[in-house]
Amino acid sequence: MQITVNDELKEVHARTLGAILDELGYGKTRVATALNGFFVPATQRSLKTVDEGAVLEILAPMQGG
Amino acid sequence: MKFYGTELSSRLMLGTAQYDSPAILADAVKAAQAGVVTVSLRRESAGAQAGQAFWSLIQSLDVPVLPNTAGCHGVREAVTTAQMARDVFDTNWIKLEVIGQGDLLQPDVFGLVEATRILTEDGFQVFPYTTEDLVVAERLLRAGAEVLMPWGAPIGSGRGLNNLFGLRALRGHFPDVPMVVDAGIGKPSHATAAFELGFDAVLINTAVAKAGDPAQMAKAFRLACEAGLAGYAADPMEERDMAVPSTPTLGLARGLGGETL
Numbered sequence: 001m002q003i004t005v006n007d008e009l010k011e012v013h014a015r016t017l018g019a020i021l022d023e024l025g026y027g028k029t030r031v032a033t034a035l036n037g038f039f040v041p042a043t044q045r046s047l048k049t050v051d052e053g054a055v056l057e058i059l060a061p062m063q064g065g
Numbered sequence: 066m067k068f069y070g071t072e073l074s075s076r077l078m079l080g081t082a083q084y085d086s087p088a089i090l091a092d093a094v095k096a097a098q099a100g101v102v103t104v105s106l107r108r109e110s111a112g113a114q115a116g117q118a119f120w121s122l123i124q125s126l127d128v129p130v131l132p133n134t135a136g137c138h139g140v141r142e143a144v145t146t147a148q149m150a151r152d153v154f155d156t157n158w159i160k161l162e163v164i165g166q167g168d169l170l171q172p173d174v175f176g177l178v179e180a181t182r183i184l185t186e187d188g189f190q191v192f193p194y195t196t197e198d199l200v201v202a203e204r205l206l207r208a209g210a211e212v213l214m215p216w217g218a219p220i221g222s223g224r225g226l227n228n229l230f231g232l233r234a235l236r237g238h239f240p241d242v243p244m245v246v247d248a249g250i251g252k253p254s255h256a257t258a259a260f261e262l263g264f265d266a267v268l269i270n271t272a273v274a275k276a277g278d279p280a281q282m283a284k285a286f287r288l289a290c291e292a293g294l295a296g297y298a299a300d301p302m303e304e305r306d307m308a309v310p311s312t313p314t315l316g317l318a319r320g321l322g323g324e325t326l
Contacts, residue, residue, distance in 0.1 A: 025111035025112055030117060057108070057149075062106055064133045065133070
């Protein structure tokens, strides 16, 4: 199915958020996720199903003021 | 000085953005002896390691982190960003920015109050980036904030303390609320002035990161903070409009100018 990840269209096969992160290559990197504009805690990713056309934000630590 | 029950090792809080390299950032944090460093979140593609490398560097510095919601222009965006930051940085602290005006990066104080309420109810310990407005400060405290971060001047402007009267009034009106002057401080003397007004801490980023020698500037800010804090604690004299001789006039010699007595 196609989903949008950080504004880019991606083709993925996995159906849960946790599995999609693995499939996309994020592995165990320290990231935060939001699905369709709603925050999804790391502890709930393996249970969170993702549908065709979903919009996923994946954020990582960054410098800030 | 405690923020939400946590004792800070230093009153100087340092932003981590805009440094030319991670090594320069690390040197600046060490030279500043920063009590807190601020961090943020941004998109990162799979395989990119910049975020992970940055996080490893911050952990190695062993300084408490204060994540921010920089760049957020609405309540929902700021709340979601705060939730994501808590997940990544494992802290309930959040420097809450809800920007309402792009040219001056002026806080949207209405959205700020609402987001503070929502996040406080969700267990966050909010550091709202606000103006010096007394009514807004009152609303933020009522919404659950226990620390306030009034601006000195617009972010990145380096103009110092734009509204001394307003900042003094804010400090005087809420004497027991921990307050950090955030944004706009460009020189060490600006930081000293903030402490001399009675503020509890300052947050500096651009002034250090964009200095010709960031580590040296970080040290200068550390010393300036110490000077301002010590000066305030020593109870400065009142200002006067007219001169008053500091050397005693009693017993002053007369007729030494050759004039006829």
